[in-house]
Amino acid sequence: MSMQYIRQRYAVPAKRGARIRYTxxxxxxxxxxxxxxxxxxxxxxxxxxxxxxxxxxxEIEYLDAAK
Structure with a gap:
């Protein structure tokens, strides 16, 4: 799967290099x-x-999206 597919399918701001927190x-x-x-x-x-x-x-928090 591609990063674009993940962004569209799950409505998340996932991209290479993005900072995340796993809890x-x-x-x-x-x-x-x-x-x-x-x-x-x-x-x-x-x-x-x-x-x-x-x-x-x-259990993923997208830290870059919080800015």
């Missing part, structure tokens, strides 16, 4: 979107160097 499973991690991956998920690189794959509306 699922008791975590509170901040990172940047790297890409869109199969299954309409986002690949995120967190500030601690780890990666994660997430549905664009599940």
């Amino acid at each position: 699922g499973m008791g975590e509170n991690k901040v990172g940047s979107i790297v890409s869109a991956v199969r299954g309409a998920h986002l690949k995120v690189r967190f500030d601690d160097g780890t990666f994660g794959y997430f549905h664009p509306t599940w």
Whole structure:
């Protein structure tokens, strides 16, 4: 899936480089979107160097959109 598809389908401001906060499973991690991956998920690189794959509306706060 493409980033454009994710933006349109889920009405989120997802784009490469956008800053997000993930709060699922008791975590509170901040990172940047790297890409869109199969299954309409986002690949995120967190500030601690780890990666994660997430549905664009599940426990994700788009920090750039809050400005």
